Amino acid sequence: MKIAILGAGNMGGAIAKGLVRSGLNAADITLTRTQPEVPEDLAALGLAVTTDNTEAVAGAEVVFVAVKPWLVSTVLQPIAAKIPSGALVISVAAGVTLADLRADLSRAKGVRLARIMPNTAVGLCCGVTAIAGETPEARDAAKALLDRLGLTVVCGEDRFGAITALSGCGIAHALRFLRAGQEAGLEMGVPAKMAGEIFAQVMKGAAELVLHSGTHPEAEVDRVCTPGGLTIRGINAMERAGFTGAVVQGLLASLPEK
Numbered sequence: 368m369k370i371a372i373l374g375a376g377n378m379g380g381a382i383a384k385g386l387v388r389s390g391l392n393a394a395d396i397t398l399t400r401t402q403p404e405v406p407e408d409l410a411a412l413g414l415a416v417t418t419d420n421t422e423a424v425a426g427a428e429v430v431f432v433a434v435k436p437w438l439v440s441t442v443l444q445p446i447a448a449k450i451p452s453g454a455l456v457i458s459v460a461a462g463v464t465l466a467d468l469r470a471d472l473s474r475a476k477g478v479r480l481a482r483i484m485p486n487t488a489v490g491l492c493c494g495v496t497a498i499a500g501e502t503p504e505a506r507d508a509a510k511a512l513l514d515r516l517g518l519t520v521v522c523g524e525d526r527f528g529a530i531t532a533l534s535g536c537g538i539a540h541a542l543r544f545l546r547a548g549q550e551a552g553l554e555m556g557v558p559a560k561m562a563g564e565i566f567a568q569v570m571k572g573a574a575e576l577v578l579h580s581g582t583h584p585e586a587e588v589d590r591v592c593t594p595g596g597l598t599i600r601g602i603n604a605m606e607r608a609g610f611t612g613a614v615v616q617g618l619l620a621s622l623p624e625k
């Protein structure tokens with residue numbers, strides 16, 4: 368399957384890396400950017416980069432649009448007529464709707480269209496990707512490909528704002544929690560690298576417990592908290608410092624306006 372990824376930055380690069388890690392052939396994937404140099408991490412996986420969007424989409428069965436939202440029209444309109452009929456165009460651009468994309472693709476013939484909201488963990492095939500399709504067929508085709516990159520969530524475009532906050536931004540919020548744990552470990556005398564690795568594994572384990580068992584997070588908390596014990600003492604101290612309120616406020620502040 369020949370794939371073009373327009374935009375070789377954080378997200379375009381993460382998608383490319385995830386697709387290669389999932390077993391697709393790097394030789395079938397072409398990324399584009401404004402500079403001719405191939406970023407080292409992409410070159411290491413055998414991925415090719417060009418500055419020519421038209422060349423990249425020639426013969427492509429899937430075209431990812433991974434440029435900044437305000438550049439989508441500038442990038443798509445001039446190449447729309449060159450995208451092969453039947454190709455699946457998948458946009459990651461935050462806030463750019465399927466209707467906006469279809470308008471940019473007005474000169475394209477027989478192109479299927481989907482819009483996604485991934486997070487950067489797709490590069491390690493453990494991301495979360497929300498998917499909306501212009502048609503059920505386009506949505507299912509996008510899902511079949513993106514299932515390679517982690518969890519996929521099929522939803523309407525009206526959910527994209529919330530999923531952008533929870534997943535696209537939420538990964539940075541979770542990393543800030545990780546850094547806080549690392550700093551606490553450091554204060555307790557644990558070397559920073561060791562504290563970071565331990566707390567990262569703790570977060571991964573906590574996530575796996577919930578994902579694996581399907582239980583409410585609080586049920587797992589209850590299993591760890593001995594009455595009168597250290598864990599509940601720590602949790603209550605966190606809550607007195609406003610932990611849950613701070614997390615909710617942070618995620619709500621990351622909710623896009625449109």
Ligand SMILES: NC(=O)c1ccc[n+]([C@@H]2O[C@H](COP(=O)([O-])OP(=O)(O)OC[C@H]3O[C@@H](n4cnc5c(N)ncnc54)[C@H](OP(=O)(O)O)[C@@H]3O)[C@@H](O)[C@H]2O)c1
Pocket residue numbers: 373374375376377378379399400401402420433434435436438442459460461484485486487535
């Ligand atoms: N970052 C995230 O966590 C995240 C999450 C969800 C969705 N998104 C969406 O992903 C998109 C890209 O964001 P990003 O964070 O990856 O941005 P980024 O790191 O700045 O990458 C943008 C890429 O687009 C390339 N580019 C700019 N103009 C171009 C053109 N005319 N033709 C071809 N390539 C061009 C840039 O080239 P150069 O390398 O030469 O500068 C760069 O490689 C955005 O629409 C954003 O909403 C991002």
